[in-house]
Amino acid sequence: MSFETPRMVNQQGGQIRIFMPRYGNINERRHQLHEVIRLSGINLVINDLDMPLIIKVASIPKERIQVYFIDNDEYFKRKATLTDENGALFSDNDERAIFFAKGVIETVKKLNWSPDIIHVHGWLASLLPLYLKEYFAGEPLFNDSKVVTSIYNQGYEGTLNKTMSDKIKFDNINDDVVKTLSEPTYNNLMKVAIDYSDALIIGSEDISKEITTHLDNSNKPVLGYKNKEEFGEAYSNFYMNEVLK
Incomplete structure (x- = not known):
């Protein structure tokens, strides 16, 4: 849904930008990435x-959507995405998540673009709601922006x-968050994302009881799981009637 959602909004006339890490397995020549x-x-x-x-930026020609790649040689040059050849998580995934969250927000600031909705997908991006609401709390560009996070079982x-x-404490983040992430499990990461989002979407049929x-x-608007055939209208209605109301 991380692509289907912006494509749907784009087709309805919304202004869309996609941000993602520039993982080392992305072929820059084939996808015509260029540094800005x-x-x-x-x-x-x-x-x-x-x-x-x-x-770095590339475009999806058929959809007329710009994709912005957050890059850093230390964090994203390696060919694998999140785990090594043995399936073990990279030890710096925590720093990569912090870098991605800060990088996206700083890039949007440079673009001087005030998005109505920031929709977060995937656990590597899950610190974005926290950093937007805490670290960048005084940034007027985001005063009216709403954060929606999709929760998956991935x-x-x-x-x-x-x-x-x-590392999060170094950025003067709320002590309660620091305490929660002293045990940085997937569920705890998602709990922090939920706490700092304005609305949530369940992106998988089955999610853990703890997250549920x-x-x-949370007492926040939550849209239940929708399959690929029915999500379009449901997401549009959710955006308009629950997130932007």
């Missing part, structure tokens, strides 16, 4: 280290790096 110098050239501080932000086993909470309970207790 005016958007690149800043450093993001991750755990007290300056990490260069590189922005998580990971075990935890991310146990030092994740220290957290959703029920």
Whole structure:
């Protein structure tokens, strides 16, 4: 749904931009990626280290949608996406998630674009609601932006790096969040995303009971699971009647 959703909005006349990590397995020549110098050239501080932000852009010609790739050689040059050849999570996935969240928001700021809805898909992007509402809380560009997060059952086993909470604490994030992410399981990451989103969409038929309970207790608008055939109208109505009301 991470592509079907923006395509649906685009076809209805909305202005859409897609942001994703520039994983090393993406063929830049085939997809005609090119660096946008005016958007690149800043450093993001991750755990007290300056990490260069590189922005590359490609387009989906048939849909007339721009795709912005958040890039950094240290985090995204490797060919594998989230795990090594043995299936083990990369130890820096926590930093990659922080870098992606900050990178997306800084890029939108440089574009001077005030989106009505920011729709988050996938656990690597799940810190975006937190950073938007806490780290970038004083940014007027996002005063009227609403954050929607889709919750899937595509998580990971075990935890991310146990030092994740220290890196988030470095950014002066709410102590309750730091406490939750002292055990950075998939469920805890999703709980933080739920807490900082304005509305939620269940993107998989089956999600864990723990996440379901957290959703029920959130007192936020939640759209139940919709298949590919029925999601279009349901998502449009949800955006208009629950998120932007």
